[in-house]
Amino acid sequence: MKGNMKNLKCILEYDGTDFHGWQKQQGQRTVQGVMEEAIEKIHGEKVQVHGAGRTDAGVHAWGQVCSFTIDTRLSVKRIARAVSSKLPGDVRIRSAEEVPLDFHARFSALSRRYIYYLRTEPTAIWRRFFYVVRYSLDAAAMKKAARYLLGERDFASFTTAQASKDGTTQCLLTELDVQQTGAVISFTAEADHFLHNMVRIIVGTLLEVGRGKILPEQLKEIACKKDRNAAGPTVPPNGLFLLEVEYPE
Numbered sequence: 001m002k003g004n005m006k007n008l009k010c011i012l013e014y015d016g017t018d019f020h021g022w023q024k025q026q027g028q029r030t031v032q033g034v035m036e037e038a039i040e041k042i043h044g045e046k047v048q049v050h051g052a053g054r055t056d057a058g059v060h061a062w063g064q065v066c067s068f069t070i071d072t073r074l075s076v077k078r079i080a081r082a083v084s085s086k087l088p089g090d091v092r093i094r095s096a097e098e099v100p101l102d103f104h105a106r107f108s109a110l111s112r113r114y115i116y117y118l119r120t121e122p123t124a125i126w127r128r129f130f131y132v133v134r135y136s137l138d139a140a141a142m143k144k145a146a147r148y149l150l151g152e153r154d155f156a157s158f159t160t161a162q163a164s165k166d167g168t169t170q171c172l173l174t175e176l177d178v179q180q181t182g183a184v185i186s187f188t189a190e191a192d193h194f195l196h197n198m199v200r201i202i203v204g205t206l207l208e209v210g211r212g213k214i215l216p217e218q219l220k221e222i223a224c225k226k227d228r229n230a231a232g233p234t235v236p237p238n239g240l241f242l243l244e245v246e247y248p249e
Helices: 031-043 076-085 139-149 198-210 218-225
Strands: 005-014 060-071 091-099 111-119 151-154 170-181 184-191 240-246
Touching (some): 005 076, 076 091, 111 198
Parallel strands (some): 060 240
Antiparallel strands (some): 005 060, 111 240
């Protein structure tokens, strides 16, 4: 390994509307793809960028964490500034720091925290960032139902078949909260890791509770069935944000 090798940890903010998700895919515009292109433009070599969460198409981030190693004499501040100058307007590096070479944005993470926003009134300005529903919701019932999913359990009912690449659908969900302020309802979820579409399916199921179609206590029964057909619909991606990622001190 060369003596100038640096491992950089960056916190990214992005509007996911025009991205086909985080993960690089042939012929698609992705956040990982534009990050790697920007680094190559200033460094002259291809560098692999690792993300803490593989956000889907249309999902946004306030606190996505990525890491990459680069052989350079430049300071972290200068690298971040140079890479930022090559990024499109819908991605921003919020902060950058040098971390130990064994740090990995995904595998070193302890937990991820997401927030999902919806509005019960139409909006023209915020339509890219809120799911708009045209029916009333009982936020108190949804908040009560959310408690039944806390803890470590099998979340097979709240994911798609694409989630089980590692052979398990077990997750430790440490936070699931519902808050309402006027026409805005937010759903905050934190877990050691999330399965494919897990947050969006949980929110879709809670909306069925809010509409009175499912009783709050039925959430535990739905989880025990380990059957995707038992849970509610998958809500659209535009209301979902990767809020922050937690790492050991």
